[in-house]
Amino acid sequence: MSLDLDTSTDGVLTADTHLVQSFADLNALKQDGARTVIVGAEGAYVTDSEGNQLIDGIGGLWCVNAGHRRRxxxxxxxxxxxxxxxxxxxxxxxxxxxxxxxxxxxxxxxxxxxxxxxxxxxxxxxxxxxxxxxxxxxxxxxxxxxxxxxxxxxxxxxxxxxxxxxxxxxxxxxxxxxxxxxxxxxxxxxxxxxxxxxxxxxxxxxxxxxxxxxxxxxxxxxxxxxxxxxxxxxxxxxxxxxxxxxxxxxxxxxxxxxxxxxxxxxxxxxxxxxxxxxxxxxxxxxxxxxxxxxxxxxxxxxxxxxxxxxxxxxxxxxxxxxxxxxxxxxxxxxxxxxxxxxxxxQIPQTVRTTGKLFEGKLRDLADMDMVGEVRGSHFMMGIEFVRDKAAKTPFEVEDMIGLKVAQAAQKRGLIARPLGNILILSPTLVMDEAMIDTTAGILCESIAEVQNSL
Missing domain, CATH: 3.40.640.10 (Type I PLP-dependent aspartate aminotransferase-like (Major domain))
Structure with a gap:
């Protein structure tokens, strides 16, 4: 799901080594050049350069509300x-x-x-x-x-x-x-x-x-x-x-x-x-x-x-x-x-139902050991991870817990946004019930994987 653009023979992808990416660790990108390259999109999904279809759990960046590729x-x-x-x-x-x-x-x-x-x-x-x-x-x-x-x-x-x-x-x-x-x-x-x-x-x-x-x-x-x-x-x-x-x-x-x-x-x-x-x-x-x-x-x-x-x-x-x-x-x-x-x-009206379903499914993850709080509303949700649930003790920055969970989720077909010890979900608003269930399942498995590795 990532591609070393420095060694690619594709002119478009190689040119990406000249791109200064927003809110990225530029030094890390300079060292290994590994990026996820999104090449296509449809509905609630995007496709990366390796052909993987991924649920767009961040809606592009909070924005693709109506879904991708709407004619x-x-x-x-x-x-x-x-x-x-x-x-x-x-x-x-x-x-x-x-x-x-x-x-x-x-x-x-x-x-x-x-x-x-x-x-x-x-x-x-x-x-x-x-x-x-x-x-x-x-x-x-x-x-x-x-x-x-x-x-x-x-x-x-x-x-x-x-x-x-x-x-x-x-x-x-x-x-x-x-x-x-x-x-x-x-x-x-x-x-x-x-x-x-x-x-x-x-x-x-x-x-x-x-x-x-x-x-x-x-x-x-x-x-x-x-x-x-x-x-x-x-x-x-x-x-x-x-x-x-x-x-x-x-x-x-x-x-x-x-x-x-x-x-x-x-x-x-x-x-x-x-x-x-x-x-x-x-x-x-x-x-x-x-x-x-x-x-x-x-x-x-x-x-x-x-x-x-x-x-x-x-x-x-x-x-x-x-x-x-x-x-x-x-x-x-x-x-x-x-x-x-x-x-x-009637997308806003539909979100009043599907968004609450999405919110509820994510709130069910609050019982997991390293989940401190699940918060948000409808299709705007955050999951904060903690080292000690009772004391609300955060992980250290260098633990990169949010990133690890996001990487585990992407392996399973979901893009989520890491923010320190927090994972953010802001998907397209056209997710149906089956896709919501799939997203919740991926998150549960991904959090468990990281949790078990600690």
Whole structure:
């Protein structure tokens, strides 16, 4: 399932030795050159260069929600390219695909979120949200409101500002935007709420946030940014009522609430958007990407309230923000086709059943000796491994337990994502019951194999 690309005679594969791969151990790749080469995909499966068919347990990277090789999306992209390959949405130019997708997102987004700015990644969507809010407060005559509240364990992207909003572990040894970001406590009851009930832990989190706001000064704080469920920080589900309580706190202090739905939107939790429908919070901005096109084209959206838009558009002067490929015709066409397919096949509604089945099957693994916690919701799940279950003692980093379980799973036909002592599952949303059973069985066998080797 891996190929030494340095010795391959295939020109395409050999060229991969020149690729700088994201979030990889570059030194290790330089030493042995071993990579898993994905050459094809269909439905919920991918195929590697050795001909192995693998369940795509990470959905490409949280994103292939509608499944691979859907003709509806491919044909929409092709037709769009044959009609209008590219034109920008700068100045007074627009085109039907971007305008149509913006209207559709405004229809799907909760409450008063009716204005859409497109980018090409979740990182850009989150950077855009901050830039827009800074400009918004400048126009309101409140130029000091620039600080941003984030959280330990958050992941908001890897651009210079987005990585600053991300939990510090992801920027170790790297520089980032300084002086703007304040990280509140991680809302992880199992790890951080020792001796407290979930309700007591929620109270402690809100008290911590209130204390930090008052110490910084609400007059200096632009916004709070939060994922409904933390993704790359380890699949952290906050205590029940957390987002609604944080939303109320932000309103009390006149702080804008940004919901980072780059991962949770477009069906992963059973709804097109999870903020209001699942977590009972009405954001001022929602950012999204990944599942917006099911990964078929790079596209993101920063969806803002009418109130924010009225301020930033209320005076003369250019909106000095945007990317060349914002609202790219082919990407927008992919988004429209993806949403139409999801509505036709009722994918979010189906996930409310199949996703809970997947969640339940994975939670059954909690009885295994080295499984400390199984957490998440629907098709967004994490399994944390521990050396001592009762004491919640983690394995050492050098034990690479998550990687070992992922490798054991891949041998059996499942791609899962290791994250230190955690294994992450974020599959396509088109898994049926038989495939869910197969996935759970592979995970059980793989964990047992690693467990027995310790």
């Amino acid at each position: 509806e999306i491919i044909d929409a992209i092709t037709e769009q390219l044959e009609t209008l390959d590219f034109y920008s949405t700068f100045y007074n130019f627009t085109h039907p695909a971007a305008a149509g997708l913006a209207a559709k997102l405004a229809e799907l987004a909760p409450g008063h979120l009716n204005k859409v700015h497109f980018g090409n990644s979740g990182s850009v969507a989150n950077d855009s949200a901050i830039r827009i809010l800074h400009h918004y407060y400048n126009r309101l005559g409140q130029p000091k409101k620039k600080q941003v509240l984030s959280r330990q364990g958050a992941y908001h992207g890897s651009t210079y500002l987005a990585i600053a909003m991300t939990t510090p572990e992801y920027s170790e040894g790297w520089d980032k935007a300084e002086g703007l970001i304040h990280h509140l406590k991680k809302p992880h009851h199992w790890r951080e709420g020792e001796g407290m009930s979930e309700a007591e832990f929620l109270d402690a989190l809100i008290a911590d946030a209130k204390g930090r706001i008052e110490a910084i000064g609400a007059e200096n704080i632009a916004c709070f940014i939060a994922e409904p469920i933390m993704g790359a920080g380890g699949i952290i589900v906050p205590p029940k009522g957390y987002h609604a309580a944080m939303g109320a706190l932000c309103r009390d202090y006149e702080i804008k609430y940004i919901s980072d739905e780059v991962v949770t939107a477009f069906g992963r939790l059973g709804h097109f958007f999870a903020s209001k429908d699942v977590f009972d919070v009405q954001p001022d901005i929602i950012t999204t990407a990944k599942g917006l096109t099911s990964g078929y084209q790079p596209l993101s959206a920063t969806i803002m309230s009418d109130e924010i838009y009225e301020v930033i558009s209320g005076e003369s002067g250019s909106f000095l923000h945007g990317m060349t490929y914002s609202g790219h015709p082919a990407a927008a066409a992919a988004g429209l086709a993806n949403i139409a397919l999801m509505e036709r096949d």
